[in-house]
Amino acid sequence: xxxxxxxxxxxxxxxxxxxxxxxxxxxxxxxxxxxxxxxxxxxxxxxxxxxxxxxxxxxxxxxxxxxxxxxxxxxxxxxxxxxxxxxxxx
Numbered sequence: 435x436x437x438x439x440x441x442x443x444x445x446x447x448x449x450x451x452x453x454x455x456x457x458x459x460x461x462x463x464x465x466x467x468x469x470x471x472x473x474x475x476x477x478x479x480x481x482x483x484x485x486x487x488x489x490x491x492x493x494x495x496x497x498x499x500x501x502x503x504x505x506x507x508x509x510x511x512x513x514x515x516x517x518x519x520x521x522x523x524x
Contacts, residue, residue, distance in 0.1 A: 436516075436523035442467075443482065444513045445520050446475050447502060450486070451510075455499040476500070483507045 449464050450456040456464075461472050479486060483506025490498040505513075513520070 436519060438523050441520040441523040442471070443475055443479060444508060445517070445524075446472065447479070447484065447505065447508065447510075448513055448517060448520075450500050450502055453499075455491075456501075457497075457499045460499070479506075 445465065446461065449461055453460055453464060458469060458472055461467070462469055465472070476486065483504070485503035485506065487501045487503050488498055489501055492498060
């Protein structure tokens with residue numbers, strides 16, 4: 435059984451990679467999770483060695499989206515093959 439907290443982090447990374455412009459609102463719509471959950475997970479990802487970049491793309495300071503620079507300690511290929519199991523653990 436996978437840990438739900440770990441699963442959420444990996445599923446968020448998969449969504450960031452899958453979406454064309456993975457902003458917080460786009461991630462909320464894709465995953466169906468609350469804003470605060472997504473923001474908390476984004477803050478926690480560096481603890482796994484994950485490197486995210488926020489690409490500003492708009493007139494306001496917070497307009498933009500996320501890009502993964504490094505998956506850190508999470509195996510990207512494993513994550514892709516385990517997406518069903520990750521979702522089932524939530």
